[in-house]
Amino acid sequence: MNFLTLLLIFSMSITTSSLFLGGGGGGGCGCMSSCGRKKRSIEPPQFNNMESKDTDILCNSPELRQLIVQNMKDTPEESGRSLSAILEQHGEPFVVVCSEHRFSYFIRHDSEFCGVRNGTHYCQAFAL
Numbered sequence: 001m002n003f004l005t006l007l008l009i010f011s012m013s014i015t016t017s018s019l020f021l022g023g024g025g026g027g028g029c030g031c032m033s034s035c036g037r038k039k040r041s042i043e044p045p046q047f048n049n050m051e052s053k054d055t056d057i058l059c060n061s062p063e064l065r066q067l068i069v070q071n072m073k074d075t076p077e078e079s080g081r082s083l084s085a086i087l088e089q090h091g092e093p094f095v096v097v098c099s100e101h102r103f104s105y106f107i108r109h110d111s112e113f114c115g116v117r118n119g120t121h122y123c124q125a126f127a128l
Contacts, residue, residue, distance in 0.1 A: 059114035068116045068123055076100060076121040083123060098123040 059065045067090075071082045076098035087094040092112075097103075100121045107113055112127035 059116070060109075061112045061114050064112060064114040064125060065116060068114055068125060069118075072098075072116065072118050072121075072123055074120070076123070079118075079121065079123050083125060087125060093128040095126045095128060096123065097125075 067086055068083060071086050072079045073082050080096050080098040083096045083098070084094070087096065098121055102122055105124065105126075107126055113125065115122060115124040117123075
């Protein structure tokens with residue numbers, strides 16, 4: 001009888017501590033609330049001085065918007081050349097893209113940028 005009791009206790013300890021034999025020590029209990037992935041909230045970025053009008057795409061510089069509007073031409077190519085030349089005169093390096101179709105772009109919110117649409121095409125300027 002003693003031998004059977006010891007064998008039973010031994011087999012139970014192996015089964016509960018072995019993952020292979022169906023144990024695992026957890027008893028099927030899930031992870032407590034303190035373990036696992038912790039969700040942290042992050043505040044959305046602040047976009048100061050953002051303005052958008054019907055003819056604009058997105059703009060954070062009224063002065064840049066005015067320059068783009070005044071220097072857009074009949075075609076995207078002419079507008080791109082005109083805007084590049086006028087922005088180069090202002091001394092700050094800009095990238096100018098003009099196209100008949102809208103496009104997606106990603107830029108830091110603290111960079112100066114503006115996009116404007118005339119009747120036929122869009123132009124965007126981004127400060128480097």
